Amino acid sequence: MVTIRSGFERWAEDETRARRIELGYQPFAKQQQFHASPAKYRLFGGAAGPGKSKALLMEAVLQAHEHAGANTLLLRRTFPELEQSLLLYFRRDIPRELYQSFHESKHLVTWWNGSTTRFGYCLSESDVYQYQGAELLFIGIDELTLFTLRQWQFLTSRNRCPVPGAFPSMAGATNPGNIGHAWVKSLWIDKRPAPGMEDPAAYDPADYDFIPARVSDNPIYAADEQYLKTLRALPSHLKRAFLDGDWEVFAGQYFDRFDFTRHVARAEEIDWKPWWPRWISMDWGFEHPAAVYWHAAVPRGAATPGCATQSDAAISDPDKGEERTGKSACATNPVVTYREYVTHRTPPRELAREIVRRSVHSARHSEADRSATGDRAAGTAVPCPYGTHSGAMDDNAENASGARERIDAIYLSPDAFARRTDEASIAEQMGDVFAAAGLPRPVPADDDRIGGWMLMYQMLDGGEWLLTENCAELIRTLPNLVRDAARVEDVEKMDGDDAADAARYGLKSRYGVRRDAPDHRPLAERLAARVLSDDPTIRAIQARKAMVEETRGAHPVSFLRRRR
DSSP, X not given: OOOOOOHHHHHHHHHHHHHGGGXXXXXXXXXXXXXXXOOSEEEEEEXXXXXXXXXHHHHXXXXXXXXXXXXXXXXXXXXXXXXXXXXXXXXXXSOGGGEEEEETTTTXXXXXXXXXXXXXXXXXXXXXXXXXXXXXXXXXXXXXXGSOHHHXXXXXXXXXXXXXXXXXXXXXXXXXXXXXXXXXXXXXXXXXXXXXXXXXXXXXXXXXXXEEEOGGGSHHHHTOHHHHHHHHTSOHHHHHHHTTOOTTSOBTBSXXXXXXXXXXXXXXXXXXXXXXXXEEEEEOOSSSOEEEEEEEEOOTTOEEETOOXXXXXXXXXXXXTOOOOSEEEOSSOOEEXXXXXXXXXXXXXXXXXXXXXXXXXXXXXXXXXXXXXXXXXXXXXXXXXXXXXXTOOOTTHHHHHOSBOOOOEEEEOXXXXXXXXXXXXXXXXXXXXXXXXXXXXXXXXXXXXXXXXXXXXXXXXXXXXXXXXXXXXXXXXXXXXXXXXXXXXXXXXXXXXXXXXXXXXXXXXXXXXXXXXXXXXXXXXXXXXXXXXXXXXXXXXXXXXXXXXXXXXXXXXXXXXXXX
């Protein structure tokens, strides 16, 4: 069968072939690596200045010319950003004779071979639905971390092309930071499903290719001393993000003082005492994950790894590369968050039974905790995601670990106390299970978001909060939280923040005011802070003295006998 083409079609093909060589694009080495990657989903950059946006634009142009009649799309989050980057580069760097037309109001380029490239933006979450029904060979998103996971997932459904021999693909260019930092880092850097993915089992790490690039990979900016001087003058966390492409720190990061070497310890390194006050905090969820944490208050003077002493707190600065190692006697009364349980679609009573089953003493580290530790890639501080381990526990864990822990309080997210039907509330259902097992019924957690985040920040900064490494989801989540653009004292809500919310409930509900304010802790905790000896007789004397002081308004009491 012979296909007869019109004269215009033959002329357009000739024009396209003749004009390809006039693009004048000479990619740098990292840009070449980006264009050559066979991955379906590519991420380019990680630092400022390597030519990310230019590479994204040229990829769309090249793919549009490679397959006649194909459609490509380039996106930014807002129109001003689009005007100042992709559209600016298009007008400046793409020769006018290379394309048939450019529709100014639609921002649509029509190439000589019938392919198109559209420049768009998605200011609101729902703006991506304007592309519903589209068939797009290539989708390029500049500053990908400004987009949400839901926007990305929807756009992947539009990444299709009916042109024979075409390979639909998507790419992002970005620096670390902003609201999409967590999910972008998960997919491309950590190589695991992102929090909030609808079908985590469908994630294939082979589909995702990260091409890291820094300013030194761009010969133009690498020779620009003024630009380099500007980057070097940035605050330490911004310099690490923009100059080094460090995904562990970034602009907008809330917990910029979180340091794995300082704030995380192995549970078996802690000399646990059964009389330490313990409590549980929980963020209820069914469709969203439910996150549960166990906390213990360490008495003043007890030795814990990485704990800040008064001198440590004054001189240690993670920005200067200083680290705390070994054990030290705490000058404060630190909190250790020592156990994590994160689950999905678990009914209230079943969740409560699992919490009861895990609330057991261990000489060092319970089977439940060991099963939840997860693996970390060599040389990294990235634990396994909760879905791979949080539900696993030895059925004989309680028998192997010992007696039930004494839990002082259970703080539950306030929404769990609402009555949605005539049936008992979620809190009441869980409370019945707890009461039957000898645990306290849950009480509404303090949901002061701003006060809670600030308390967490201050406790981390002062060495007053320590996490054990089996709290994998919390360790992963905390460094990825970003400030809310509208309420800078608050944290931006995002998929996967359940662990941070649950931990916030535990600290804010227990310590509603700063630690140097009047001591409003529960009586049992105040007493435990004064009973430090391992000797039973001395412990009894300390406990009696502490109780008397409490009842007499904290005035010193002498137990020395006086001769009459």
